[in-house]
Amino acid sequence: MIDELLRTLGAHGVRATPLRGRSASHRRLLLHRDEPAPDAERMVGGWPSEQRELALDWLRAQAPVRRWATLTRLAGNARMGRVFRLIEDLLAAGWAELEVRREPRRGWEPWELRWRDRQKLETLLGRPDPDVLQDRMTALRRWQFADPRLPALADSLADRPQQHALRRLELLHALDRWLREGRQGTRRQFAQFARGDTKAVGESEWQWLDETLGLSTLGIDAHTPGLWLRAPLRLHLPGGSIDLALLPDVVALTPATVAQVDRIDASIGCWRVVENRTSFEQAARAHGARDGVLWLPGFAPTWWREAVATLLRHATAPLLVACDPDPAGVRIALAIASLWQSAGLPWEPWRMGPEDLRALPRHKPLGDYDRAELERLRGLALPSTLAALVDAMAEAGIKGEQEGLRFD
Structure with a gap:
């Protein structure tokens, strides 16, 4: 195959320059053009799609030299028929050089491929220019997020590959617009909003958003x-009333139901907002007969904040907020506390001190997002309890879940 390739390439201006071998019986040649072909760029435009895909697979690693064994492995059996056609086109256009070797009693064999202008070739094949990507990254990082949850998540992308980081950063800015506009919808509706295609958000991206923020808290459901709540309240609506005090357990009210409330009869000691579902049910059983106990589904979506603001207008009481003792939990607690602060009401963290973190039976190590969020939280004026928790997490390198604490 190489002997035939050597004969063919001579007609395209490709020279075979001898290289020093290990001995007189070991021969090496470098197949190359002195200058790129005048129509090198046009030639790439005529490659079939399968050949373009194979070239991109070979270019994926940043190494300037690729061993032949690696190239054939990347091609696989299904694409081996295209390998020599791609090699011929790369050499004829001057995009690469190929070293071939001849051992005693054997024919010429490919050894390694050396790229000449890989960045330009990548651009011609449809992979964005790194400088263009960097300019786009720089511009996106200058744009401020309206939602306080997103900056630290964007910071956690700093060490990721450029294209990966850019794609996710663009997704976060689309998410910021979605949240700012108070939108609700399904995964497909968000994907259409963010990228103009209902299937354009990949499964790994959905998992990333769900694990870090929670899709339901983003209005994607x-x-x-x-x-969900338990509280000694009588809700008055245009068509009648709902006496929650009669219920022995938790209940869920839809946003449309809460929006109809025009008056509440209540006498509660405080509102207790709890993030973890198991902990919420424990707190509701213990305190729901005299206090208002609300389940907080992570970062509060717009509908939740609006519903709670309605309850708070009619049933004012201080806040005790209990979130996971982790960086996201501190941010969530601050966001919920802002509802009470806007109403001129006091608030305190509940079971969110450093001693609560240390008392947990299990801990998790901090991730990239956690460390980025801790740095941002340290720049805020935090209540002493939360400030101490932030310091404890940073010093120990751990975080936890409130499910390991008692709320009765």
């Missing part, structure tokens, strides 16, 4: 949401 397939079902009607519900405000």
